Amino acid sequence: MSINLEQAKSGQQPLPGQTAKTPAPANRLMSTRTGSKLVRDYWDNLFTARERGATVVWYNGAAINPILQAAGVEYCHGEAFGARLAAMHLEGPAQQAGESYGYINELCSYARTTIGCALLTQKGAADNVEMDEHPDIPPKEIMASRLPAPDFFVNAYAGCSTGQQWDEISYRLFNKKLPFFKISYPLLWGNKPDAGYIRGEEWETASRYVADQIYKLIEFLEFQTGRKFDWDALRESMFYIKKAAELRLEALDLCAARPTPAVFWDWIASIAPINFLPGTPALVDYFAEMKAEIEQRLKDNVSALPNERYRLMFDGIMNWNKVGWLANKFAEHDAAVICGRYTHTSFWNEPHFIDPEDPILGMAKHYLLCPFNHSAKNLGEVMLRDCEKFGLDGIVFHATRTCRSASNGQMVVAQMAQKKGLQTMFFEGDVADESFYKDEVLQSRLEAMLETIDVQRARIA
Amino acid sequence: MASSQKENEIIQSLADIAADPSAYASAWKQRTGGKVVGIMPMNFPGELVHAAGALPVVVQEDRATITLGRSLIYEFYCGYTRSLVDQSATGKFEGYDAFLIVDHCVALLGAIDAMRFEIPDTPIYLAQFTASMDEPWSPPQVRGRIDELRARLEELCGRKIADGDIATSIAAFNRNRGLLRRIYDLRRSGVAPITSRQMQALVKSAMVMDIDEHSARLEELVPLLEARTAEASRLPKLHLSGNFCHAPHPELLDMIESCGVVVVDDDLYTGYRYIATDVPADGDPAEALTRWYFNRNTNVPCSTRAQKSADWEGYLAKAVEKSGASGIIILIAKFCEPHMLYYPELRKELRRREIPHLVIETEHEGLPLEMLKTRVEALVEHIKRPVRSAEAV
Numbered sequence: 001m002s003i004n005l006e007q008a009k010s011g012q013q014p015l016p017g018q019t020a021k022t023p024a025p026a027n028r029l030m031s032t033r034t035g036s037k038l039v040r041d042y043w044d045n046l047f048t049a050r051e052r053g054a055t056v057v058w059y060n061g062a063a064i065n066p067i068l069q070a071a072g073v074e075y076c077h078g079e080a081f082g083a084r085l086a087a088m089h090l091e092g093p094a095q096q097a098g099e100s101y102g103y104i105n106e107l108c109s110y111a112r113t114t115i116g117c118a119l120l121t122q123k124g125a126a127d128n129v130e131m132d133e134h135p136d137i138p139p140k141e142i143m144a145s146r147l148p149a150p151d152f153f154v155n156a157y158a159g160c161s162t163g164q165q166w167d168e169i170s171y172r173l174f175n176k177k178l179p180f181f182k183i184s185y186p187l188l189w190g191n192k193p194d195a196g197y198i199r200g201e202e203w204e205t206a207s208r209y210v211a212d213q214i215y216k217l218i219e220f221l222e223f224q225t226g227r228k229f230d231w232d233a234l235r236e237s238m239f240y241i242k243k244a245a246e247l248r249l250e251a252l253d254l255c256a257a258r259p260t261p262a263v264f265w266d267w268i269a270s271i272a273p274i275n276f277l278p279g280t281p282a283l284v285d286y287f288a289e290m291k292a293e294i295e296q297r298l299k300d301n302v303s304a305l306p307n308e309r310y311r312l313m314f315d316g317i318m319n320w321n322k323v324g325w326l327a328n329k330f331a332e333h334d335a336a337v338i339c340g341r342y343t344h345t346s347f348w349n350e351p352h353f354i355d356p357e358d359p360i361l362g363m364a365k366h367y368l369l370c371p372f373n374h375s376a377k378n379l380g381e382v383m384l385r386d387c388e389k390f391g392l393d394g395i396v397f398h399a400t401r402t403c404r405s406a407s408n409g410q411m412v413v414a415q416m417a418q419k420k421g422l423q424t425m426f427f428e429g430d431v432a433d434e435s436f437y438k439d440e441v442l443q444s445r446l447e448a449m450l451e452t453i454d455v456q457r458a459r460i461a
Numbered sequence: 462m463a464s465s466q467k468e469n470e471i472i473q474s475l476a477d478i479a480a481d482p483s484a485y486a487s488a489w490k491q492r493t494g495g496k497v498v499g500i501m502p503m504n505f506p507g508e509l510v511h512a513a514g515a516l517p518v519v520v521q522e523d524r525a526t527i528t529l530g531r532s533l534i535y536e537f538y539c540g541y542t543r544s545l546v547d548q549s550a551t552g553k554f555e556g557y558d559a560f561l562i563v564d565h566c567v568a569l570l571g572a573i574d575a576m577r578f579e580i581p582d583t584p585i586y587l588a589q590f591t592a593s594m595d596e597p598w599s600p601p602q603v604r605g606r607i608d609e610l611r612a613r614l615e616e617l618c619g620r621k622i623a624d625g626d627i628a629t630s631i632a633a634f635n636r637n638r639g640l641l642r643r644i645y646d647l648r649r650s651g652v653a654p655i656t657s658r659q660m661q662a663l664v665k666s667a668m669v670m671d672i673d674e675h676s677a678r679l680e681e682l683v684p685l686l687e688a689r690t691a692e693a694s695r696l697p698k699l700h701l702s703g704n705f706c707h708a709p710h711p712e713l714l715d716m717i718e719s720c721g722v723v724v725v726d727d728d729l730y731t732g733y734r735y736i737a738t739d740v741p742a743d744g745d746p747a748e749a750l751t752r753w754y755f756n757r758n759t760n761v762p763c764s765t766r767a768q769k770s771a772d773w774e775g776y777l778a779k780a781v782e783k784s785g786a787s788g789i790i791i792l793i794a795k796f797c798e799p800h801m802l803y804y805p806e807l808r809k810e811l812r813r814r815e816i817p818h819l820v821i822e823t824e825h826e827g828l829p830l831e832m833l834k835t836r837v838e839a840l841v842e843h844i845k846r847p848v849r850s851a852e853a854v
Contacts, residue, residue: 101805102804102805102808102809103801103802103804103805104793104801104804104822106537106795106796106801107798107801107802108798108802111802155593155767159567160567161565161566161567161592161765161798161799162567162798162799162802164592164593164767165764165765165767165798165799165802165803166802167767168764168767168768168769169802169803169805169806171769172806176769180769182593182595182596182767184591184592184593184596184599184602186589187565187570187587187589189570189574189587189589191586191587209602212598213596213598216596216598375574375577376574376575376577376578377577399535399537401537402537404537404538404567404568404571404798405567407535407537407571408567408570408571408574409571409574409575410535411532411533411534411535411575412533412574412575412578415578
């Protein structure tokens with residue numbers, strides 16, 4: 001049987017070795033396939049960077065890719081590659097390499113996966129492993145080792161201390177020989193009374209501090225490449241990114257409709273494009289296509305779920321091994337996951353800050369707006385706002401085993417939500433390590449929460 | 462009174478205070494009318510709090526089972542952070558007037574944030590020190606945070622902090638660190654076979670006591686230790702490494718020493734790491750505190766800081782050479798990410814240098830000591846073998 005890899009990873013088709021299931025109840029957007037192709041093409045191109053004589057940078061954290069693009073270098077976003085491997089169920093060899101090297105499995109699985117890739121890249125595994133037989137799925141170890149080795153590193157990790165430390169290790173894995181630039185971010189903690197989501201003195205001060213570091217990064221890139229930075233290219237890129245971000249937000253807002261025309265899992269499938277694809281007309285076209293499909297669904301009364309009964313938020317970072325699985329799991333229970341912290345409060349989510357003519361400060365603000373760089377107070381403010389905006393019944397918290405950054409504040413926010421009459425539940429999983437996911441726990445807790453929502457509605461009625 | 466008895470009395474009195482910092486803080490508060498300020502590990506300059514006339518207390522892990530804290534923070538956070546949240550939820554922080562933090566650790570910040578919701582009337586202030594040490598713009602940032610802390614403490618304590626106050630506090634802390642380092646020297650040389658439990662009590666009490674009072678007791682203790690004439694032990698010597706932010710449980714230290722070894726040195730946070738580096742005594746005192754932050758990571762590198770030129774593994778190798786230790790036990794607090802992330806770098810270097818080592822994950826809830834004892838004994842046997850291999854046990 002020939003299967004399509006994108007369908008397989010979204011849970012619509014079984015992977016080799018898995019048995020066929022009943023048709024998926026989630027009616028996923030078709031347009032996300034365009035995004036999947038753009039992303040696949042991006043990685044395939046990056047894999048050939050060395051053959052093309054390109055300069056390659058490995059970076060982690062914020063979406064500094066427009067700056068790298070304008071500097072004329074090719075770039076690999078570490079978490080994005082880790083997420084891709086996990087979504088394709090190809091993370092195993094990299095994680096095993098990390099384990100063999102000495103990493104305990106309680107360590108951030110993004111870090112373990114990406115460092116494992118670095119180990120495999122250095123090992124030259126591509127020449128030494130057997131090819132997987134399936135034509136659509138890249139050979140496991142080869143996929144993890146295809147990253148071109150870096151010429152230098154840039155770390156730009158907001159919120160998570162591990163994210164910064166992880167690149168220190170990458171730097172050491174390459175024998176401390178490669179140039180390495182780091183951007184530091186203050187946590188949006190809120191010491192002062194005027195502090196809150198995108199307001200207050202701390203926010204303004206932090207934004208300027210990060211902007212100053214971006215200018216330093218540009219000087220670093222000019223030195224490393226021996227070329228003047230192409231400011232026009234950055235302005236052009238940010239013009240397209242702003243346009244794409246606006247279209248994405250407009251499309252997200254359309255999902256306030258009942259029943260919703262698209263769900264959180266569709267937005268998850270669109271994270272890679274908005275996170276790191278180059279700012280080009282193709283990016284704008286992609287989000288225009290998504291928005292058009294949603295508008296068409298609204299016009300045709302087509303919903304994401306055949307029988308939407310519950311409207312939920314998903315909090316936490318994605319469980320990349322389980323995207324399709326979770327999409328179907330919630331759909332089977334008529335639970336439409338409408339929005340999420342990860343999808344709705346990140347990735348150029350405040351495009352009004354972007355001035356394409358003078359983009360640096362607006363970019364700095366977005367880097368600070370990493371959804372894991374907030375105090376619980378800020379998180380509560382933003383998440384409860386979205387619960388109200390989308391008319392939600394409850395919040396599902398993904399307790400992400402190896403990601404303290406995504407887990408911080410969740411229990412506090414749950415208490416804030418409960419005070420507002422929202423139902424909450426927690427399930428255990430992980431960003432890229434499947435072993436921490438416990439399906440029965442999710443199943444029973446989801447059923448319990450949905451029953452509670454029913455009881456709550458009955459009481460009100 | 463025999464000098465050994467006097468030594469024991471001093472150490473025990475400090476151990477008693479270390480075991481119950483809240484009781485000491487309450488008594489201090491009653492006696493002085495000053496504020497008690499909880500400071501969080503591992504880089505907070507306690508001198509600033511002292512200069513404001515308040516008592517800086519490095520907040521310790523509590524041995525109580527985590528109960529109410531479980532509804533605020535997940536079980537996959539380190540024991541220290543879970544204990545902090547639990548202590549706030551169970552009313553154990555009532556004696557503190559404020560909490561201050563400078564360290565950027567994702568788990569610690571998550572815990573402190575949860576504390577803010579549990580004890581909303583207690584000020585909790587983050588003055589985030591830039592964790593990346595390499596950039597020329599990092600020191601001015603840290604200096605800015607120190608100035609903020611100074612202003613916050615002035616507000617909290619209702620008094621101006623003069624440069625001279627900070628300089629006096631720096632001198633007091635340097636004196637204390639110097640006394641503790643002298644004890645470490647005596648321990649390394651074998652003159653004063655201080656046990657790990659005792660050493661921990663000496664450092665931990667320094668973290669929670671009035672610094673001058675603590676130094677006064679050490680001034681009594683050091684001459685007694687210097688007067689010892691004990692011959693250096695012939696047992697295999699070990700170095701204990703790691704365990705950031707909080708102290709390893711004393712029973713673990715006892716168990717290790719019961720395996721026929723003597724611990725001669727460490728780089729534990731509740732140990733040598735805490736007292737290794739003095740604040741420069743010259744120049745502007747706030748600037749000196751800034752320099753101290755950067756100096757201490759060069760002096761005893763820590764994987765919680767991001768510094769290309771600092772190598773913990775290199776430090777460990779030199780420490781072992783200096784103390785004559787023939788092996789290292791690395792204590793990793795379970796779920797401590799910076800330590801888990803860096804451990805393979807330590808392992809690589811220790812193997813290269815053929816330094817036997819053993820890793821023990823420490824946990825808040827207690828440890829299977831008998832099982833661990835077997836592993837420590839295996840390490841000891843490994844060390845005793847005439848021809849060593851570099852394999853970790």
